[in-house]
Amino acid sequence: MADETVNEIIRLLKKEYPGVRIALHHSNPLELLVSTILSARCTDKRVNEVTEKLFKKYRTAQDYVNVSREELEKDIYSTGFYKNKAKNIKKLSAILIENFNSQVPDNMHDLTALPGVARKTANIVLSNAFGKVEGIAVDTHVKRQSLRLGLTVNKNPGKIETDLMALVPKSDWGIFTLLLIHHGRRVCKSRKPMCGECVLNSLCPSAFSFG
DNA sequence: CTCCCGATAT
DNA sequence: ATATCAGGAG
Numbered sequence: 001m002a003d004e005t006v007n008e009i010i011r012l013l014k015k016e017y018p019g020v021r022i023a024l025h026h027s028n029p030l031e032l033l034v035s036t037i038l039s040a041r042c043t044d045k046r047v048n049e050v051t052e053k054l055f056k057k058y059r060t061a062q063d064y065v066n067v068s069r070e071e072l073e074k075d076i077y078s079t080g081f082y083k084n085k086a087k088n089i090k091k092l093s094a095i096l097i098e099n100f101n102s103q104v105p106d107n108m109h110d111l112t113a114l115p116g117v118a119r120k121t122a123n124i125v126l127s128n129a130f131g132k133v134e135g136i137a138v139d140t141h142v143k144r145q146s147l148r149l150g151l152t153v154n155k156n157p158g159k160i161e162t163d164l165m166a167l168v169p170k171s172d173w174g175i176f177t178l179l180l181i182h183h184g185r186r187v188c189k190s191r192k193p194m195c196g197e198c199v200l201n202s203l204c205p206s207a208f209s210f211g
Numbered sequence: 212c213t214c215c216c217g218a219t220a221t
Numbered sequence: 222a223t224a225t226c227a228g229g230a231g
Contacts, residue, residue, distance in 0.1 A: 023227080036228095042217080044227060045226095046219090077216095078218070080217040080218075081217085118228070121228075139227045140225080140228080181227060190225060191224065191225075
């Protein structure tokens with residue numbers, strides 16, 4: 001895989017989706033952290049529906065600590081995995097209060113030490129809440145399209161991230177994920193990719209096999 | 212590797 | 222009915 005191919009992919013997607021922005025609604029780092037945790041195996045549409053009410057009720061880490069686990073579970077129920085998510089959000093909130101003056105840490109080491117937070121979530125928060133870049137967030141869309149486009153042959157998200165970091169210019173690490181998520185939801189879908197409408201069609205090794 | 216898990220598209 | 226959705230932990 002030549003670096004030029006990746007640059008062309010990024011150029012075409014930027015042109016197709018100018019001003020692409022993160023779809024998860026948030027107004028501060030804590031909201032983005034919670035929103036990203038809730039987005040695991042759940043559509044961002046539903047996450048935004050849930051957080052619209054959630055963020056009016058829970059404004060600080062202390063608010064998540066104060067409420068009972070059962071009540072928080074009910075408040076995030078429809079996002080799925082609600083027991084794990086509620087437990088992690090409560091536990092993580094206690095850590096923020098105890099160790100970080102109730103604030104969300106702005107570095108990879110501290111973020112990934114939080115329960116329910118691994119590199120994907122940390123990369124999203126770092127890039128979109130703090131303007132920092134320490135890696136490339138590899139979610140289901142980035143994984144699927146990186147494989148289809150031939151940017152990696154690995155299926156492990158950690159290895160995919162390493163492969164992508166070697167190919168994508170660091171100045172594009174943040175927007176790369178946003179572009180692929182946007183494109184993956186509209187065109188390069190998991191079940192029925194719309195290759196006929198894809199701006200990457202001519203340089204995608206998988207285009208023919210998807211008609 | 213399995214488990215967590217509701218909601219929606221196909 | 223089944224696959225999939227801004228994953229992560231054990």
